[in-house]
Amino acid sequence: MLNEEKAREDLQEILKGREYQIYQNDSAGLLETWWNQVKEWFADLLADMFPSLEPSKNFAGTTLTIIIIIFSILLLLLIFILVRNGKRRKTLRQNKPLQTINEMHWSYHKHLAEANKLEALNDYTTSTRHMFLALLLYFHEKELLKARIWKTNWEYYDELKKVNQQWASQFYHLALIFDEVTYGKRVISKDEYIQFKNEAMKWLIEDEELRKDNRK
Structure with a gap:
């Protein structure tokens, strides 16, 4: 003490x-x-x-x-x-959007139809994936890039940049959301999905409308 x-x-x-x-x-x-x-x-x-x-x-x-x-x-x-x-x-640079041969062999129309079906079921995560793959295969069909199972979104962005810088920037933005939703822990809300869909459909809608006109 x-x-x-x-x-x-x-x-x-x-x-x-x-x-x-x-x-x-x-x-x-x-x-x-x-x-x-x-x-x-x-x-x-x-x-x-x-x-x-x-x-x-x-x-x-x-x-x-x-x-x-x-x-x-x-x-x-x-x-x-x-x-x-x-x-x-x-x-x-790490993740590859196309995971299977089956996804590669689907047409972009089929991916788009699947995205719309899943959207109606409120499955916005999987719907985002199919909407993005629809856009990717649309670019492939239009020969703006070459879709391959082993390619990453960064490689697709680099290819698209050589064709159109503005399109590449818009694709880059959608690819980031796709990766965060598909491979990350991001939960996409309905409003976020609708915005994602609208941006993707800027390219797809013209072709879809043309197909409808040809059916008439």
Whole structure:
């Protein structure tokens, strides 16, 4: 008991001591110095970007602090987007949309009919898969790309990019959703599926309407 009391007293003496207080002051001074350097760097950067800007005491304080906070948030957001896009590209390079010979031999009309049947049953996950395969085989039929079981969506995107950059970008967007729903853990809602379907049907609807006209 006496040893505990003595240890407590010794600790209090250390905390009151000059060396400890100097250490605290040095730590606070280091952070303040670092923060001032950051503000000075941002002020110089803004001065270079906007030569007409006249720094003031208020600007160097509150306004500059807000700018640094906003910049930091944007930087973190950019890093998040880059990491997420990197993971998405990796997924596109790994997964193959056509899993079996049977899926390859189906016409895009059959995949489209299957997608519509599953949609009526509220099975939007499987319906998304067939809707995407319908689009993929439509592009194959139109010779915009060559569908193969061993190919990934990234390879299809690369092929389509050589034909039409805008179409490739739209396909890339749909391929990301397809991969997230088919291979990931994403649960697609009815509204999300309808939007996915409408984007895919921008290509398919013209051909479907042409087929209907030919039947008349």
